[in-house]
Amino acid sequence: MVRIPVDIVYFAGGLRPMLKVVLRFDNPRIFLPVNAIIDTGSPTTLIGFSDLRRMRLSSLQIKKLLGKKEEINIGGGKMQTVALEGMNFKVGNYLETSLDVKFPLSGEDEKQPTLLGVDFLEKIKANFYFNPDKRESYIEILD
Amino acid sequence: MRKGLNMEQKSEIEMVEDFERDSKWFFENIDKLRKEGHTGKFVAIKDSRPIASDEKIDIVIKKLEDKGENPSFLFIEFVYPEGYVLIL
Numbered sequence: 001m002v003r004i005p006v007d008i009v010y011f012a013g014g015l016r017p018m019l020k021v022v023l024r025f026d027n028p029r030i031f032l033p034v035n036a037i038i039d040t041g042s043p044t045t046l047i048g049f050s051d052l053r054r055m056r057l058s059s060l061q062i063k064k065l066l067g068k069k070e071e072i073n074i075g076g077g078k079m080q081t082v083a084l085e086g087m088n089f090k091v092g093n094y095l096e097t098s099l100d101v102k103f104p105l106s107g108e109d110e111k112q113p114t115l116l117g118v119d120f121l122e123k124i125k126a127n128f129y130f131n132p133d134k135r136e137s138y139i140e141i142l143d
Numbered sequence: 144m145r146k147g148l149n150m151e152q153k154s155e156i157e158m159v160e161d162f163e164r165d166s167k168w169f170f171e172n173i174d175k176l177r178k179e180g181h182t183g184k185f186v187a188i189k190d191s192r193p194i195a196s197d198e199k200i201d202i203v204i205k206k207l208e209d210k211g212e213n214p215s216f217l218f219i220e221f222v223y224p225e226g227y228v229l230i231l
Contacts, residue, residue: 050221
């Protein structure tokens with residue numbers, strides 16, 4: 001069994017379980033450490049707008065990203081997204097996996113943070129524990 | 144350079160460590176950042192201090208590039224006003 005500690009930070013009005021992840025991709029080349037909020041209310045993993053901008057992808061590179069384009073509803077607003085297939089996720093020395101993620105193409109909110117959705121937990125076959133009272137959170141992967 | 148690590152590995156590990164340290168500093172010093180006038184702005188942190196901020200993320204990225212910094216390796220986060228609640 002592997003237990004990966006998850007930070008609990010006070011952010012934007014409440015305690016959030018936050019995992020530090022390094023995102024990698026070959027073409028376009030991406031190497032990006034991010035703070036991602038674990039959100040069991042989100043079925044999919046979504047890269048936040050500011051993290052997308054930190055990648056410094058050109059609009060041409062973004063347009064060339066292969067994958068399904070779709071509109072998602074988030075926080076009462078709508079966001080156009082494109083799927084990037086096979087993004088590499090590395091969490092410290094604990095685990096490395098690949099996952100299809102959604103990138104925002106347009107939307108109303110630049111502040112949308114990066115979210116690790118249920119698809120991430122499902123991919124790594126993990127349990128997620130979050131106890132805000134004791135400030136304890138972790139991901140547990142059973143062998 | 145650390146033993147057993149090549150330059151590329153070393154720099155990536157260091158970049159992640161720097162990111163983690165600056166991230167920790169941000170969340171521990173968010174009230175200080177608010178007092179310094181960064182409320183409602185994206186702030187880039189390097190070596191435990193703000194080095195660029197603006198209401199628009201693209202302007203922060205531009206400011207960093209003008210300073211010769213690579214935004215991919217820096218911690219950047221939005222400073223929400225005190226009492227603001229974000230529902231995801």
